[in-house]
Amino acid sequence: MTVLLVEDDASIALVITAALEAEGFEVTHCDTIAQRDRLLAERRFAALVTDVMLPDGDGIDSLGDVHDRHGDMPIVILSAQNTLDTAVRATDTGAFEYFPKPFDIDELARTVRQAVGSASAAPLDGEEPIGSGLPLVGRSAAMQSVYRMITRVLRNDLTVLVLGESGTGKELVAEAIHQLGHRRAGPFIAVNTAAIPAELIESELFGHEKGAFTGAVARHLGKFEQAAGGTLFLDEIGDMPMQAQTRLLRALQSGSVRRVGGRDEVRVDARIIAATNKDLQPMIAAGQFREDLYYRLNVVPIAMPPLRERSDDVPALARHFLHLATTEGLPRRYLTDRAAILLGQQPWRGNVRELKNFIYRLALLAREEAIDIDAVAPLLPEDGDGPASGEDGESFDLETAVRRWLTSERPAAGTIHETALLAFEKPLFALVLQETGGNQVRAAQALGINRNTLRKRLGELGLDPEQFVRRP
Template identity: 40%
Template sequence: MAADKPHLLLVDDDDDLLRLLSMRLTANGYRVTAVGSADAALARLSIELPALVISDVRLPDRDGMVLFQQIRSQYPALPVILLTAHGTIPDAVEATTLGAYAYLTKPFDAKVLLERIGQALALTAPATARSDGDDDWRAEIISRSQAMAELLAEARLVAASDASVLIRGESGTGKELLARAIHRASRRASRPFIAVNCGAIPENLLESELFGHVKGAYTGAVTSREGLVQAADGGTLFLDEIGDMPLLLQVKLLRVLQERVVRQLGSDAGRPVDVRVLSATHRDLDAAMLEGQFREDLYYRLNVITLTLPPLAQRREDIGLLATRFLQMLAAKYQKTVNGFAPDALEALTRSAWPGNVRQLYNVVEHVCALATAPLVPLSLVQRALRVPTLEVLSYTEAKQRFERNYLVQLLKLTDGNVSDAARLAERNRTEFYRLLSKYDLTASQFRGDGGAVADERQD
């Protein structure tokens, strides 16, 4: 349908150029409205907002730069591409510093124009409308990328069953949001959703938090208390960072999942519970099993179905959408008049690495929103926020693994790759030392002669 095609507004007083551009853009799948003056353009904008404006810098009734500034003032998130003759290039260059997406010099290559239009729309287009008409279950998950569309389609199917789901993904990718979405799409949606971060609760408190305790079960237990498993009865229990759960508690959790009965700490009596278990981890549980840090029987009980969240760098189509939505939320929070990002600022966001994924993107947007002094966030402010070092808070396990790897690298550098010497310095036998090297994908040959090429700064 025509209404589904991206709508472009062309503004130029050259009738022949308007006709030619309209034909070419229509042939490439766009819906085009062509007008010959700035006043006509403003009138059209008040009737229907297009996805993008293409305007000449010189117009008969009003300077094209004045039109551009009015568009930028009234519709700060609307991308504008300027067309200019050689004599007006300085004006066009100035316009790009003020937020124009691009400018093209006449005569211009139609292929280049199509590329610029595609790039601008990719950065600013809203989420693709979905046909099922019922997206409340995934309302918190902002995306339009194919990778996320495939994952969410699978999650919707999984939600219909009571099968345990293990959600994998890097820190900051939104594993709890996906778990909540699965709960909302399930038959348990009206019942509780209880989230437990197994890595954030001290080991000596985790058992009581999960299973509850009776009065006098331990020093300080002055009253009986139900645990989070009982609180989730009839609903969904989400165990975040399950890989950080101590082995002793893994045994008790397995028993609860097998028997569907929970016993409070200090009690011999059990209580039946009906919970669906979703769990999440950024750790490699297969490696943890081999190292004896995670029980194999619990792993297979939890990992009936696996869903893997892609890192933000693999769903770049979502970055502009996420950044714009976060900006709207944060502008309301800070009561600031910030309406959008300048096109080059949005492009800088989409090209960044994002090792901290969606969580890091949110922090950057919060930074720029707090400091913004104009309705449109400029490139300079985004660049400043991206250069701010992000405090990286590691779990104990992550910090230990990072230390171990760097320690091994330093030993092998010191001994030029001699495993016997390195093992002796570490006070470990050769077999154990080789096992540690294998754990971190290190080989002694990398450190011999000219081969000392492994960088100890490599993360994760």
């Protein structure tokens, strides 16, 4: 069996050829679209492995005729243009697989072997081309797995669970799946389950009948019915009350809902995408989240990487947000390379959301059209993610900090461990309470300790959680 390889980089072609030959294939190599078409006209090939950017055109755009004439030949696409747009275009052609560069050469060889032996490599007929309007930005390796997972769920209705820290763009993943999938003509309904009072969440999700409770003056369609034919996005699913979790599980299992105060089952037709910034496994162990609901939602997990793990994307994101800022009435600005490098070195604890807010503030306050390092530096937070600094400005790490603490405090022998724990716990608990707005339940979950233990330790440390409550 012979594989046709279209790749204009000779060194990459050599490595791919060796890997495919190790799998038992013969390889015919060419480096242009014209040569590819001539070879395909002359003979049959078991599979086509092609790059996207070729000397005489776009390897994806030119695949239409290939599919028409060789519909049973599986195609594997390679690309250094590592964007969601490229991944979607590759998948939309009916390609068996898409590999963003750099890729695992052994995985590529195994995939070609699978493609040749698969009867599902033929393209899908009757589908409209997927358009643009892509909400995600980034070409880092961390985002490539996200793009590949998104492309795998576009032509089916499998339930997706998007995982990731707050501010990483979980809702954007849901929007991308909706916009690019076969339900894009239907509505996209987003629900923040953490923002709905516990006593109202069932009515919001499943609807209610007139007179179901005080104030129910008319029938109300819930989010499940509103999302009919489209996508229902359940954000912050980890904060859903247990009673609502039971009702949600029943709706997912039966494919129908019953309005509050109603008797009839109403069939629903909506794709379900859920998201959470919490680790649900410890919550399951603590009895705070239903295990059966977790497995019902976690059919296809997609993990959004934090921005600190995709720092290469920061410049592109920053320039994207500068463009968005102009559409919202802010002055037109552009970012210099030095400023982009500086932004990429920041920790961005608030992830993409924090970066966006920073860029908007920068666009508003910058005095020059060109935003250079001198405009960026004064707006950066002083408490960076790097090593701590002493009063003399000297940087030091945690080990140095402990050594200095021992020198300055000189705790009595036999009390060092207890005294050190007290000294460490107080600022630690204060910082966690500050991040949770004084919410002891969330603080205990973040710390991984029992709420009663937290309350006891706060009393011993003299910390009042009320002082951390965010007031309007």
